[in-house]
Amino acid sequence: MDFQDKVIWVTGASGALGLASALTLARRGATVVASARSIETTDFGGADIHRLPVDVTETSSVDRAFAALLARHGRIDGLVASTNVGRFGDFLDLDDDAWRAVFEAKLLGSVRPVRAALPTLVKQGAGAIVLISGRGGIDPPPHHFPGSSVNAALDLLVQGLGRRYGPDGIRVNAVAPGPIQSPRLAEMRQGGQAPPANLQTATPGPGLPQDVADAVAYLLSDAARFVNGARLAVDGGGPPLVR
Numbered sequence: 001m002d003f004q005d006k007v008i009w010v011t012g013a014s015g016a017l018g019l020a021s022a023l024t025l026a027r028r029g030a031t032v033v034a035s036a037r038s039i040e041t042t043d044f045g046g047a048d049i050h051r052l053p054v055d056v057t058e059t060s061s062v063d064r065a066f067a068a069l070l071a072r073h074g075r076i077d078g079l080v081a082s083t084n085v086g087r088f089g090d091f092l093d094l095d096d097d098a099w100r101a102v103f104e105a106k107l108l109g110s111v112r113p114v115r116a117a118l119p120t121l122v123k124q125g126a127g128a129i130v131l132i133s134g135r136g137g138i139d140p141p142p143h144h145f146p147g148s149s150v151n152a153a154l155d156l157l158v159q160g161l162g163r164r165y166g167p168d169g170i171r172v173n174a175v176a177p178g179p180i181q182s183p184r185l186a187e188m189r190q191g192g193q194a195p196p197a198n199l200q201t202a203t204p205g206p207g208l209p210q211d212v213a214d215a216v217a218y219l220l221s222d223a224a225r226f227v228n229g230a231r232l233a234v235d236g237g238g239p240p241l242v243r
C-alpha cells in the first residue's frame with residue numbers, strides 16, 4: 001500500500017479514527033489534507049499533514065475547502081469521511097435537534113465532501129472514497145438510534161455510489177467499526193449508554209483506531225481495486241454467539 005503522489009482528503013481528522021487514518025496514510029507516502037473544525041489545534045506529532053479547516057454542516061464551507069485543496073494540490077485521489085457528533089439517549093428522550101445534529105454531522109457531513117470531490121475524481125477517471133459507518137447500522141444499540149440509522153444509510157449509500165460511479169473508475173466503500181478504544185467509546189461506557197452486549201466482540205476487544213486506519217488504507221489502495229460498494233466490518237467479528 002504505497003500512496004506516493006496520491007492526495008487524500010480526510011474529514012474528521014481531529015477525531016480518534018480520522019486522526020489514525022490521516023497519520024497512517026501520511027506514513028505510507030500520501031499527501032494528506034486533514035479537515036475538522038478544530039484542525040488547526042490538532043496534534044499530528046510532527047507528521048507532514050496539511051490542515052484545512054471545514055464545517056461539514058455547511059455546504060459552502062465544504063465547497064470552499066475542496067476548492068482550496070484543489071488550488072493547492074491540483075488533484076485528489078482519495079477521500080475519507082469520518083465526522084460525527086455524539087447524540088446518545090433513549091428514543092423518547094432524543095428530540096428533533098439531536099437527530100438533526102447527527103444527520104448534519106455524519107450523513108450530510110459525508111454526502112457534502114463526496115459531492116464536492118466527485119466531479120474532479122470522475123474527470124481524473126480514478127479515485128477511491130471511504131465512508132466511516134459503524135456496527136450500529138446492522139445491530140442498533142438501544143441508546144444509539146440516530147447514529148445507527150445514519151450508519152445504515154451510509155452503508156446503502158456506498159452501494160449506490162459504487163454502482164453509479166464504478167464505471168467512471170471510482171470505488172466507494174464503507175468501514176463499519178465496532179467498539180474502538182477512543183474518547184467516544186469511553187463516553188458511551190461512562191454514561192452507561194452502551195449496554196455491555198453492544199460492546200462485545202468475538203475477537204477480544206475493543207479494537208484500536210489503528211485497526212480502522214489499516215482498513216481505510218486497504219480500501220483506498222490498489223490492493224482493493226476490485227472492492228467497490230462494500231461494507232467492511234472492523235468489529236472483531238461481532239458479539240460472540242450466546243450458547
Ligand SMILES: NC(=O)c1ccc[n+]([C@@H]2O[C@H](COP(=O)([O-])OP(=O)(O)OC[C@H]3O[C@@H](n4cnc5c(N)ncnc54)[C@H](OP(=O)(O)O)[C@@H]3O)[C@@H](O)[C@H]2O)c1
Pocket residue numbers: 011012013014015016017018035036037038039054055056057082083084085105106132133134135147176177178179180181182183184185
Ligand atoms: N470510536 C468508535 O468506537 C466508533 C465506533 C463505530 C463508529 N464510529 C464512527 O467513526 C467515526 C469517527 O469516530 P471517532 O471515534 O473518531 O469520533 P470523534 O473522535 O468524536 O471524531 C469526530 C470528528 O468529527 C469532526 N466533526 C464533528 N462535527 C464536525 C463538523 N460540523 N465539521 C467538521 N468536522 C466535524 C470532529 O472534529 P471537530 O469537532 O474539531 O470539528 C472530529 O474530528 C464517526 O462517524 C463515528 O460514528 C466510531
